[in-house]
Amino acid sequence: MFHDPVALQVIWNTLLIAVLKIIAGSIAPFAFALLLNEVRRMLFKRTVQSLVYLPHFINWVILGGILTDILSTNGLINQFLGWLGLNSIDFLQSGNWFRAILIISDVWKEFGFGTILYLAAMAGINPNMYEAADIDGANNFQKAIYMTIPAVIPIAIVLVTLSLGNILNAGFDQVFNMYNPLVYPKGDIIDTYVYRVGLQQGSFSLATAVGFFKSVIGFILIATTYRLAAKYANYRIF
Amino acid sequence: MLKLSLSDRVFRIVNHLFLALMAFLCILPMVHVLAVSLSSDYATTSYLVKFWPIGFNLDAYKTALDSNNFIVAFKVSVLRTLGGTLLTMFLTMLAAYSMSKDDRYFKGRTLYAWFFVFTMLFHGGLIPTYLVVQKSGLTNSIWALILPVAVNVFNVVLMMNFFRGIPKELEEASMIDGAGHFRVLFTIFFPISLPSIATLSLFTMVFHWNSWFDGMIYMNQADQFPLATFLQALIAGFDYTKIGLNPSDLEQLSERSLKSALMFIGIFPILLVYPFFAKVLR
Numbered sequence: 001m002f003h004d005p006v007a008l009q010v011i012w013n014t015l016l017i018a019v020l021k022i023i024a025g026s027i028a029p030f031a032f033a034l035l036l037n038e039v040r041r042m043l044f045k046r047t048v049q050s051l052v053y054l055p056h057f058i059n060w061v062i063l064g065g066i067l068t069d070i071l072s073t074n075g076l077i078n079q080f081l082g083w084l085g086l087n088s089i090d091f092l093q094s095g096n097w098f099r100a101i102l103i104i105s106d107v108w109k110e111f112g113f114g115t116i117l118y119l120a121a122m123a124g125i126n127p128n129m130y131e132a133a134d135i136d137g138a139n140n141f142q143k144a145i146y147m148t149i150p151a152v153i154p155i156a157i158v159l160v161t162l163s164l165g166n167i168l169n170a171g172f173d174q175v176f177n178m179y180n181p182l183v184y185p186k187g188d189i190i191d192t193y194v195y196r197v198g199l200q201q202g203s204f205s206l207a208t209a210v211g212f213f214k215s216v217i218g219f220i221l222i223a224t225t226y227r228l229a230a231k232y233a234n235y236r237i238f
Numbered sequence: 239m240l241k242l243s244l245s246d247r248v249f250r251i252v253n254h255l256f257l258a259l260m261a262f263l264c265i266l267p268m269v270h271v272l273a274v275s276l277s278s279d280y281a282t283t284s285y286l287v288k289f290w291p292i293g294f295n296l297d298a299y300k301t302a303l304d305s306n307n308f309i310v311a312f313k314v315s316v317l318r319t320l321g322g323t324l325l326t327m328f329l330t331m332l333a334a335y336s337m338s339k340d341d342r343y344f345k346g347r348t349l350y351a352w353f354f355v356f357t358m359l360f361h362g363g364l365i366p367t368y369l370v371v372q373k374s375g376l377t378n379s380i381w382a383l384i385l386p387v388a389v390n391v392f393n394v395v396l397m398m399n400f401f402r403g404i405p406k407e408l409e410e411a412s413m414i415d416g417a418g419h420f421r422v423l424f425t426i427f428f429p430i431s432l433p434s435i436a437t438l439s440l441f442t443m444v445f446h447w448n449s450w451f452d453g454m455i456y457m458n459q460a461d462q463f464p465l466a467t468f469l470q471a472l473i474a475g476f477d478y479t480k481i482g483l484n485p486s487d488l489e490q491l492s493e494r495s496l497k498s499a500l501m502f503i504g505i506f507p508i509l510l511v512y513p514f515f516a517k518v519l520r
Contacts (some may be wrong), residue, residue: 046516062504065497070267140246199364211362218361223359
């Protein structure tokens with residue numbers, strides 16, 4: 001396995017895609033929850049919440065089908081680019097674009113659902129504190145920086161720490177439903193590789209070795225991050 | 239309420255616009271699919287449709303619903319969703335109830351708890367899992383879709399923490415009145431925790447409805463596929479024979495609108511339960 005250039009490339013792809021997803025997927029819900037927290041009109045806030053949660057509940061089979069359609073040469077996005085006077089881009093045929101699409105679409109699917117915990121924490125902040133800040137003359141920006149953010153930082157730390165356990169999970173469902181042989185060099189990940197080599201080509205031993213490698217690394221990471229979360233953020237699963 | 243400064247007012251407007259834009263971005267792709275599925279052959283093949291159907295018709299839905307394999311796949315999905323959710327919730331409650339007890343009442347509770355949690359931390363990987371299911375003789379039966387995912391440890395932990403919050407006095411009082419553990423679980427704990435059980439059930443149902451990979455690897459015949467696997471097979475390599483149609487039926491219908499119709503049918507049950515989620519989650 002460690003002499004197989006394809007397997008090494010696949011491990012590298014997995015790491016890169018997963019790390020970028022973790023970074024983008026940690027920032028987006030936090031920022032969105034902060035902005036949403038500034039909204040005072042409950043009807044507007046709830047409508048936005050209901051709409052952004054939706055993609056989380058739809059599986060990658062359907063989302064992959066939809067994205068493949070709107071990102072195709074004649075699809076919605078390229079029509080929009082054409083309207084702006086830009087050249088059309090083969091999003092799903094070029095490896096670099098494919099990686100970018102994986103990360104953007106993953107953030108798009110999950111950022112709304114990720115805001116739930118942050119919004120719950122923000123709702124728990126005592127409103128009297130905001131009133132006191134108002135009287136002291138703090139503006140919205142200052143209140144966000146000095147009150148809201150410090151209040152939700154502990155949760156953010158726990159979530160980011162725990163998400164480190166996903167460092168080798170680049171998202172099988174998503175990649176499997178969107179990739180094609182043209183983007184294998186940059187878009188193939190451990191899980192899709194294991195599936196193709198193991199279940200489709202029948203080399204059970206190589207596929208099991210690669211899969212087991214992933215499990216062991218994942219186990220070490222999760223065990224470590226749980227310890228870190230328990231130590232620094234006092235997080236316990238039970 | 240204090241008076242807003244100019245910068246605050248500008249921020250407020252920009253913020254509202256941005257949030258509204260993001261919210262629309264989250265549903266526009268689905269709206270597009272719906273519009274394509276309802277449009278005429280000409281409009282879809284020449285990519286004229288944006289967010290509103292052109293040449294409105296329901297032919298794609300008629301074709302999809304007329305095909306036998308589609309109905310079969312739909313039934314498999316409904317069966318696994320209902321059966322799987324019932325079994326999962328039953329097992330989750332049993333496991334959570336026993337592990338919510340103190341070490342003094344239930345010797346070895348911590349050991350059992352770690353036994354469960356370990357499966358959350360470590361997976362054998364795809365191939366070993368597949369071999370276990372295959373050697374157990376579950377392949378090609380609906381149990382392959384239900385049993386391997388019957389216990390979600392994360393839900394067990396959530397449920398267990400909820401059960402722990404229930405006052406001990408309730409349980410002790412009913413025990414004194416002669417109730418056994420099953421009676422305590424189903425007549426005391428169950429009604430108290432109904433809201434969280436309902437929430438977990440909803441998530442389990444959506445999980446089952448959306449699962450497609452297990453159907454793909456454990457089922458050999460297309461007529462045993464659940465709907466999500468069926469859709470995956472169709473979307474990935476658009477194969478008309480799988481849907482049980484002959485090509486002559488499709489002359490009046492573009493591939494794109496049929497695909498879109500199938501995708502929308504796949505989303506539809508989720509949209510039906512979605513109001514409950516929206517209510518629970520905010």
